[in-house]
Amino acid sequence: MSDFLRHATIANLLRERPFISVNELKSKVGVSAATVRRDIDKLVEAGLGQKVYGGIAAMDGLPARRSVALPFIERRDIAVDAKRAIARVAACLVRDGSSVIVHGGSTCFHFGCEIAQRNLRVFTNSMPVAAYLSEFGTCQLTVGGGDLHREPGIIYDAAQSGHTFYAAQFFVGSLGVxxxxxxxSHPLLVRFINDMCNRANEIIVLVDSRKFRERPPTVALPLTRIHRLITDDGLTNADAKMLEDHGVQFTVAALNKGVPA
Structure with missing residues (x-):
């Protein structure tokens, strides 16, 4: 495939999706990772995309689009600095000795890493979070029961009822806001989020600013149920106003410092 055809193929993909990883592009266009990275540099120079960790993203300012849920292993490596900054700010909201619920997803995974050594009781249905905490954490860990759903990476039994655990805070991510x-986009996650919301006093949303441009098809939780939202300093003025208009308290994590901006 010629350089021109590869660049056109990547540009067309970006019209449909907000992000494409290097690994996926290798498969799509049939070249090495090094060639894909050079292609990305050319597209960025031409103003057709923006370079992000692990791949290329659509330009800011484009209309929101329907989202494709990427595998966790790919999502974990996107916008890492933003997710870690959000996780550090979120960890400051947790009181030692308390109980928290940690949702699945890549931002919540980084949050789990931040609180791994804390004096906490952590409940999670996330396989990646549970695996990290079991190997590197000292906190008390409780893992939800049920079937393993490899994507989205949670253990959950939608038919289960009568949970006895409750928590001070539920930290939840989202594919879009x-x-x-x-x-x-996954109906199981919609069910899981609503289930966990009924078992915590405070619901805290952890999402990087890209999520405000994405439009999965299903509303998992209305803004009126959210107590606080933490995002990064890529949040636009329009999205900040939207949160304010709906009465959502939000904190912006500065990427370099990981503290409220």
């Missing part, structure tokens, strides 16, 4: 609320 709009004026309607938290948006998801």
């Amino acid at each position: 709009s004026a309607e609320g938290l948006l998801e």
Whole structure:
């Protein structure tokens, strides 16, 4: 495939999706990772995309689009600095000795890493979070029961009822955020989020600023249920106003410092 055809192929993919990883592009266009990275540099120079960790993203300012849920292993390596900054700010909200619920997803995974050594009781259905905490953490860990759903990477039994655990805080991520609320594409996650929300006193949303441009099809939780949202300093003025108009308290994590901006 010629350089021109590869660049056109990547540009067309970006019209449909907000992000494409280097690994996926290798498969799509049939070249090495080094060649893909050079292609990305050319597209960025031409103003057709923006370079992000692990791949290329659509330009800011484009209309929100329907989202494709990437595998966790790819999502974990996207916008890492932003997710770690959000995780550090979120960890400051947790009181030692308390109980928290940690949702699945890549931002919540980084949050789990931040609190691994804390004096806490952590409940999670996330396989990646549970695996990290079991190997590197000292906190008390409780893992939810049920079937393993490899994507989205959670252990959950939708038919289960009568949970006896409750927590001070539920830290939850989302595939997208709009004026309607938290948006998801997987029906199991919608069910899980609503279940966990009924078992915590405070619901804290952890999302990087890219999520405000994405539009999965299903509202998992309305904004009125959210107590606080933490994002990075890529949050636009329009999205900040949207949160304010809906009465959502939010904190912006500065990427370099990991403290509220």
